[in-house]
Amino acid sequence: MHAYRSHTCAQLTKENVGETVRLAGWVHRVRDHGGVLFIDLRDHYGVTQVLCDPDSPVFSEVEKVRSEWCIRIDGTVKARDESLVNPKLPTGAIEVYIRDMEVLGAAGELPLMVFGDQDYPEETRLKYRYLDLRREAMQQNMTLRSDVVASIRKRMWAKDFREYQTPIITASSPEGARDFLVPSRLHPGKFYALPQAPQQFKQLIMVSGFDKYFQIAPCFRDEDPRADRSPTDFYQLDLEMSFVTQQDVFDTVSPVIAGVFEEFGGGRKVDAPETWPQIPYAEAALKYGTDKPDLRNPIEMQVVSEHFAGSGFAIFAKLLEQEGTEIRAIPAPTGGSRKFCDRMNAFAQKEGLPGMGYIFWRDGENGMEAAGPLAKNIGPERTEAIRQQLGLNVGDAAFFLGGKPKTFEAVAGRARTVIGEELGLTDQNRFAFAWIVDFPIYEKDAETGEIDFEHNPFSMPQGGMEALQGDPLAVKGYQYDLACNGYELVSGAIRNHKPEVMLKAFEIAGYGEDEVKARFGGLYTAFSYGAPPHGGCAAGIDRIVMLLADEVNLREVVMFPMNQRAEDLMMGAPSLPTNEQMRELALRVVKEE
Numbered sequence: 199m200h201a202y203r204s205h206t207c208a209q210l211t212k213e214n215v216g217e218t219v220r221l222a223g224w225v226h227r228v229r230d231h232g233g234v235l236f237i238d239l240r241d242h243y244g245v246t247q248v249l250c251d252p253d254s255p256v257f258s259e260v261e262k263v264r265s266e267w268c269i270r271i272d273g274t275v276k277a278r279d280e281s282l283v284n285p286k287l288p289t290g291a292i293e294v295y296i297r298d299m300e301v302l303g304a305a306g307e308l309p310l311m312v313f314g315d316q317d318y319p320e321e322t323r324l325k326y327r328y329l330d331l332r333r334e335a336m337q338q339n340m341t342l343r344s345d346v347v348a349s350i351r352k353r354m355w356a357k358d359f360r361e362y363q364t365p366i367i368t369a370s371s372p373e374g375a376r377d378f379l380v381p382s383r384l385h386p387g388k389f390y391a392l393p394q395a396p397q398q399f400k401q402l403i404m405v406s407g408f409d410k411y412f413q414i415a416p417c418f419r420d421e422d423p424r425a426d427r428s429p430t431d432f433y434q435l436d437l438e439m440s441f442v443t444q445q446d447v448f449d450t451v452s453p454v455i456a457g458v459f460e461e462f463g464g465g466r467k468v469d470a471p472e473t474w475p476q477i478p479y480a481e482a483a484l485k486y487g488t489d490k491p492d493l494r495n496p497i498e499m500q501v502v503s504e505h506f507a508g509s510g511f512a513i514f515a516k517l518l519e520q521e522g523t524e525i526r527a528i529p530a531p532t533g534g535s536r537k538f539c540d541r542m543n544a545f546a547q548k549e550g551l552p553g554m555g556y557i558f559w560r561d562g563e564n565g566m567e568a569a570g571p572l573a574k575n576i577g578p579e580r581t582e583a584i585r586q587q588l589g590l591n592v593g594d595a596a597f598f599l600g601g602k603p604k605t606f607e608a609v610a611g612r613a614r615t616v617i618g619e620e621l622g623l624t625d626q627n628r629f630a631f632a633w634i635v636d637f638p639i640y641e642k643d644a645e646t647g648e649i650d651f652e653h654n655p656f657s658m659p660q661g662g663m664e665a666l667q668g669d670p671l672a673v674k675g676y677q678y679d680l681a682c683n684g685y686e687l688v689s690g691a692i693r694n695h696k697p698e699v700m701l702k703a704f705e706i707a708g709y710g711e712d713e714v715k716a717r718f719g720g721l722y723t724a725f726s727y728g729a730p731p732h733g734g735c736a737a738g739i740d741r742i743v744m745l746l747a748d749e750v751n752l753r754e755v756v757m758f759p760m761n762q763r764a765e766d767l768m769m770g771a772p773s774l775p776t777n778e779q780m781r782e783l784a785l786r787v788v789k790e791e
Contacts, residue, residue, distance in 0.1 A: 487611020690735020
């Protein structure tokens with residue numbers, strides 16, 4: 199017999215009754231029923247009930263075991279009484295009578311319990327992550343993650359992609375976040391960088407004549423943490439293709455993403471790829487207040503400025519006299535009660551706004567009537583025009599925000615989400631996808647007035663060199679994101695592969711030719727030797743698994759995550775280097791004053 203086990207803790211059935219078996223695992227819990235000890239023995243695969251009574255030769259040893267001891271037992275498989283069968287377990291029809299036991303690893307007092315559904319502080323869970331990972335939900339999440347990655351690889355190979363690995367130590371590159379720098383011992387004073395993404399390398403792979411590339415790639419970004427973003431590293435499905443248009447990329451990656459969600463989505467509806475809308479960035483901002491809209495929520499915001507211009511509601515009327523301002527409405531079907539409207543007004547105040555105007559419609563003595571402070575100020579004609587534009591009826595409401603769109607769009611988007619969820623309008627049993635397209639390449643700094651890249655600097659501008667001769671803020675790129683249920687899952691672009699266009703694009707953002715050649719010399723030079731048109735994208739593995747696992751925090755689907763302060767509490771990172779290490783690297787730490 200094997201030194202540790204003949205079966206896993208999920209394999210034994212009635213067919214094994216009478217056999218002598220060997221199992222190994224962790225003591226999930228111990229129950230003492232009148233001198234008979236019952237142990238739920240757990241391994242990665244499942245749970246088997248084992249038992250021991252005073253007639254067993256190792257009864258005294260079994261009495262000593264506690265939760266999370268790692269043990270090996272030998273015993274005889276017995277059938278449970280029909281009344282004691284547990285249909286929830288694959289092994290629920292049998293139990294194993296212990297005849298021998300070996301303690302493989304005793305456990306001290308536990309900082310957190312594996313059995314049960316108790317909540318523990320995040321700091322405790324991360325410090326003792328190896329215990330946290332023993333819990334059933336975490337085992338399922340990590341198994342799901344592994345299975346998703348395997349499925350993605352299989353689907354990419356089926357589309358004639360090959361996986362190539364790119365360097366982990368490279369040069370610094372502006373990808374929109376801060377680099378993690380690595381000091382060079384052989385070149386004192388110089389630094390490598392951990393790649394924010396394999397962006398330049400995958401483009402160089404295309405220049406090298408490899409037609410299709412993909413990689414499950416680690417990426418490193420020194421970012422402020424969020425629930426859906428790691429502060430240090432993450433993994434993505436990275437892919438690139440030569441001789442393709444934007445639509446070719448969509449047609450390639452959409453079935454891969456849809457297939458993964460169909461396979462692991464637990465029966466939730468997945469919109470067919472051919473129905474995924476392509477929404478211009480400006481339209482997404484207007485209708486949804488975000489470039490990653492949740493289309494499970496049917497609410498679409500609309501501009502209603504004309505109904506408030508010159509109206510009796512002085513706040514909006516005066517606001518509209520300023521250039522670049524507008525009033526937007528958030529329809530709220532079935533939200534037509536003062537109680538709900540007051541709740542949303544309080545939400546706006548928590549978001550830092552003075553409030554959020556509203557109108558709701560109800561039955562009155564003479565039929566439908568509009569209620570709320572705004573309705574009184576602007577009068578029945580304007581109120582009725584708003585109702586008709588928004589397609590609302592009795593029992594519905596609308597909320598209003600005004601100003602320059604950039605100042606309130608994000609709050610409006612969050613309000614739309616809250617309204618949809620609180621009113622039960624958002625379909626919780628669906629994965630809704632949308633391609634967001636026509637991203638602006640440039641933005642103007644509100645304080646300095648300088649032009650800089652708003653999104654990926656390596657994107658091909660729509661219209662090429664000609665487009666770069668006019669207003670930079672009007673230039674759109676062949677750049678795209680895939681949104682799902684309010685999260686950005688995929689980001690990509692058709693690349694700028696022409697040296698002269700690349701130089702002009704960076705010149706507009708304040709990068710001179712010498713700086714471009716110094717920082718992106720490899721890419722720039724490569725483009726001078728017959729670069730093919732190419733494009734691709736990257737899909738966030740962590741976010742995909744987070745959605746499939748129905749979690750709201752990436753740390754629930756990452757094996758060993760950092761905490762909110764980018765600290766590894768388990769391994770003690772970041773840590774202080776030794777004096778010897780600092781001397782080898784010709785570095786010293788200057789303390790902050």
